[in-house]
Amino acid sequence: QVQLVESGGGLVQAGGSLRLSCAASGIIVSIRTLNWYRQAPGQQRELVAGIGSSGSTNYADSVKGRFTISRDNANNTMYLQMNSLKPEDTAVYYCNAWIRTIGAKGLYADDYWGQGTQVTVSS
Numbered sequence: 001q002v003q004l005v006e007s008g009g010g011l012v013q014a015g016g017s018l019r020l021s022c023a024a025s026g027i028i029v030s031i032r033t034l035n036w037y038r039q040a041p042g043q044q045r046e047l048v049a050g051i052g053s054s055g056s057t058n059y060a061d062s063v064k065g066r067f068t069i070s071r072d073n074a075n076n077t078m079y080l081q082m083n084s085l086k087p088e089d090t091a092v093y094y095c096n097a098w099i100r101t102i103g104a105k106g107l108y109a110d111d112y113w114g115q116g117t118q119v120t121v122s123s
Helices: none
Strands: 003-007 010-013 018-025 030-039 046-051 057-059 067-072 077-082 091-103 106-113 117-122
Touching: 003 091, 003 106, 018 030, 018 091, 018 117, 030 067, 030 077, 046 067, 046 077, 057 067, 077 091
Parallel strands: 010 117
Antiparallel strands: 003 018, 018 077, 030 046, 030 091, 046 057, 067 077, 091 106, 091 117
């Protein structure tokens, strides 16, 4: 059973920094795209940043220049370094990954989500 577990959320003052981690566990053959999403109260879930298997990255306009996504393929872990945080960054942050694994019926790929970690930025 593949699982994604986030950590690193918390309460920080505006202008501060946090680093989120997302560790994948289970039988993992390969991981393609890794993404961070966030969802604020009453809002739709939005893509914050993504990183491909080649290391190419993309960011939401609202976080460009402040957030950095990275991945450690050897340890099946990805990170989101968040600097210059603003109150509008307050949300539950979720990691998401397309993972190839092995199940009872053989090799298959599926989309996995973590349970989310709360980030709160005070003004």
